[in-house]
Amino acid sequence: MSSPLRPPLKPMLAKPAKAIPDSGGLLFEPKWDGFRCLVFRDGDELTLQSRSEKPLNRYFPEVVARLSKSLPERIVLDGELVIARDGKLDFDALTERIHPAESRVKLLSEQNPAEFVAFDLLALGDESFLEDPTSERRARLEALNVEGVHLTPATTDPETARSWFELFEGAGLDGVIGKPLAEPYAPGKRVLLKYKHKRTADCVLAGLRWHVDGEPGELVGSFLLGLHDADGLLHHVGVVGSFPVTRRRELAEELAPLITDGADHPWLGDAVQEGQRVPGGITRWKSKEQPWVPLALDRVVEVAYEHTEGGAPARFRHTSQFVRWRPDREVASCGYAQLAEVARYDLDAVFRGEVVRTR
Known part of the structure; x- marks a missing residue:
């Protein structure tokens, strides 16, 4: 007799919730x-x-x-x-x-x-x-x-x-x-x-990509975000890409004056240093370079992120979310030091089930 369930089988999924409730069930x-x-x-x-x-x-x-x-x-x-x-x-x-x-x-x-x-x-x-x-x-x-x-x-x-x-x-x-x-x-x-977990960080707006549903210059697809390491080197740390269509069009017009030829951009040409994270490269998930548009380093954007990955320099694990512009912040002040440091916990104890439970 064979098993009553055979692959493929869709797994049960989860939806986001704000806070762990007090009620049971x-x-x-x-x-x-x-x-x-x-x-x-x-x-x-x-x-x-x-x-x-x-x-x-x-x-x-x-x-x-x-x-x-x-x-x-x-x-x-x-x-x-x-x-x-x-x-x-x-x-x-x-x-x-x-x-x-x-x-x-x-x-x-x-x-x-x-x-x-x-x-x-x-x-x-x-x-x-x-x-x-x-x-x-x-x-x-x-x-x-x-x-x-x-x-x-x-x-x-x-x-x-x-x-x-x-x-x-x-x-x-x-x-x-x-x-x-x-x-x-x-x-x-x-x-x-x-x-x-949700956290926020102030990042440098260092570039953008145009949306696939419009012509170049018409709709902003995503922001390219940067953070400085302890030596002042700017690394690509992630993207913001969730905007309504009307806002994408507004952003295309709003950010047009910041578009540069990239001659002095830290992510292009001879400015790129060994070990620096930059956008557009080929990865195991993307078989060709992803084109992007360099911007003058003039704006700071606050974003919400869940957590980071990749060691040093780290990057945001998932696409981050736009929170607000930060005209009160200087581009040079946007560094990795603001990212939350998490206290270490014994993973083996979690594997073994040696964790506190009250019922």
Whole structure:
């Protein structure tokens, strides 16, 4: 008899929420900063499925090998693939795995093996648990006790969840997830609640890209943001790209006087220094250079961001959000020193479940 659930299966998703509530009815878990992964084991067949329903097996051979040995014959788990480096989760190390060369993937899997963190049990044997409430699925998951699989901590206490929200960021985690205790698993639906860290920073507006739906000079697509390091070198730190169409048109007119030929721009030509982050390069996600327009370094913009990645110099992990212009700030004052430093927390303790929970 085959497993009752087969890939592909859309994972249940989360929607943003402002604050962890005092009321009950939620199971809180850490929000792991990795690749969402559904694991399907059916006899000798094991599949790692991404959030976008694509197979991940070739990129994480060590996880396939480990789970093939330890999991029950027929099981479906929902969870996260993560990599720990220097006591913190390292998202960059995960993205390095998405590489076309098998030899490169093999080397990285040996140097920095990935771990699987389970936070839901969707099927076991010939039973599907999709219609069961979160509380019952969690109880079954806790009873599973499989070697090689980390069980995510969980609590129903809002105060404990708030402490996790602050503490676990120091281990590289990404906030807290709230799961309605009485709800079934809803593939593809945004039933979960996510509580993520929000911060602001004052950045140099150093360039822009035109929007794909307009002609050059007509609609602003995104801002290119910069921050100075301790030596005064300006690094590309991220983008702001969410504006209404009318505002994109207004910005195109407003920023036109700042457009330069780039002769003295710190991100172009001979001005670029070794180790400096600059925009437009080819990456594993972009196969060609991304054109951009240099601006005179005259404006400061305050943006909201969740957290950073990439070591030193760091960059914003996701697209940041426009907050306001800061005409009171000097461009030279926009540096990395303003970014929040997070106290370190023992990631191994989170893996082992050795965290405070009050109920």
